Amino acid sequence: MTLLPGSFKYRLTLILAVLALSVGLPGYLYISHTYVRALVQDQGNYLHGMATTTANALSENLRERLRDLNLLSQTALFRTATFSDPELTATINRIQQAYPHYSWIGFTDTQGTVRAATGNLLLNVDVSQRPWYRRGLSGSTVGDLHTALLLAKLLPAQDASAGPIRFIDFSMPVRDAAGQVRGVLGAHAHWRWATEVVSATTPASALANGVEFFIINRERQIIYPEQPPEGIQVPDALATGAKFGLHNWGTTEPYMYAQVAVRELAQAQTLGWQVLVRQPAAVAMAPVKTLENAVLVGALAMAVILLCMGYWIARHFGQPLEQLAERARQIQHGNESLEWNIEGRSTEVRRLVDALRGMVSTLMQRGQALEQANAVLEQKVQERTKALEQANAALTSQARRDALTGLGNRLACMERLHDEFVRLRRTGVAYSVVMLDIDHFKRVNDTWGHATGDRVLRAVAHTLAASVREADFVGRFGGEEFLAVFPATTLDQALQVADKIRLAVQALPLQDVGSVTLSVGVALAHADDTNKEFAVAQADAALYRAKENGRNRVLA
16 A cells, blocks of 8 residues: 555655655754854844943943042042041042032041031031941942932932932041041942943944843842833843843743843952843844744745646646556557557657656755855854954944043053053063143143143143053043053153153143143052052052142152
8 A cells, every 4th residue: 555646647746745845844944943043142142242341331430439439548638637628628529520420429537427528518417327437447348229318308409200319339448647547438429320331332223123221239129220111020040151041021022131240349349230131032033033934935935836847747747658558558458459659658758757857956956056045144144243243342442442532441451450460470570550640631621621621632642652662551541640551661660751751741832732741650560469459559649749749740
């Protein structure tokens, strides 16, 4: 018993259908298994890359704020001046003006009474029970996001729709010359800085494609955005090693999301923040669905065409074969006198065989064409992957380049300091750190405007870059302050180069302004330094002494 139909035309049609499925189905399954998975992986890596960029930017911003207070706490003014000295209030007011997200900066005595504060807010108020004060007595700390009701009442009113004012606390002890704690320096940073960080690290194309950013705390509660969508449910943590996943977030539609932890500032201080980036799965998987549909439609179309052609061939060539079989049966029954006029019929049979052979050849060619289409799709996937890598590389470069001067920004400065400090620990070859600050730069902006100030910054940056070796590093540390790192350079050599730079800047012919000067602090890093910031702090302290001793000088 055979499973094939008895009719030739139906047999031929069935055979061609099986051939079509044999060629089209494996190709469809192969593309679905390999290339579709690659497209999903690429989209997940894209979301993970954006989450990583934002998490790194948040961590670096926290480090910068903590370093601002650290540098301020080590100045001679805060270590020795009396609490009644008006320069204390003036200094922290300048710090607040330099970074507007500082809603409040205060300096307390050891009993927890605020003795100096921005705008004189909370002046003479007892804050000894505040967590930031108690933590600040023992070391540098960063507090988790919270509301400050007392301070919020004193600050200018804001839009009620924005919700309650929330802050991040920074605090650290201030020690006198003998190393004894004489007070705590604390600051409240307004949480709106998170919005600026997220906006700065988000590509415009991502927002157009429905990408959303969230920041959650250690209790997996959403702390950004200020007013998250109603009914949203934060998914559980991704499995170890997983870069992305799918979750409905409490809605009917699934989302593809990536999750990256914000680097902690210290092991003893864990904020537990994480950045989540999500995108509607329908948008993220759109290229995948398009590819699957195109391949499926192509395979079905080829199968239908082959079925139609097989039926047509069987219908036109089956009758001659039946006639040939009838004559064969007659010969079998002994009717040998039949007129065996099959010359033309034999040609048709051969043509039928040739047609079948040609059909098989056509199927094979279409299979090769499908393989070529697969190769083209693979190349497109590789090109897209390369484009994503280039875009990520461009984002990484932009994150480390100061847009105004073209020098490395604060992030690039900290990375170079880290590299040099690691090399110092490994080889023992010292390096020098130089902090440079343009004297009276605010006067330039106030007198000739910010456009002239920007021109002065670019001219000074160009002079700095042209005055150092190729192996040296120069970056804009913030505002009118620059940082230089001289590898394998002694303190005396660094002082000589720093003075050469000071003279070169002083000799710059600047239109309208005339000339500007630099105050420079120099320090030599040692292998026994506690961290890479130690030499920076020493150089910064020397810079402040240069300022206090009349400016336009180099001190170590």
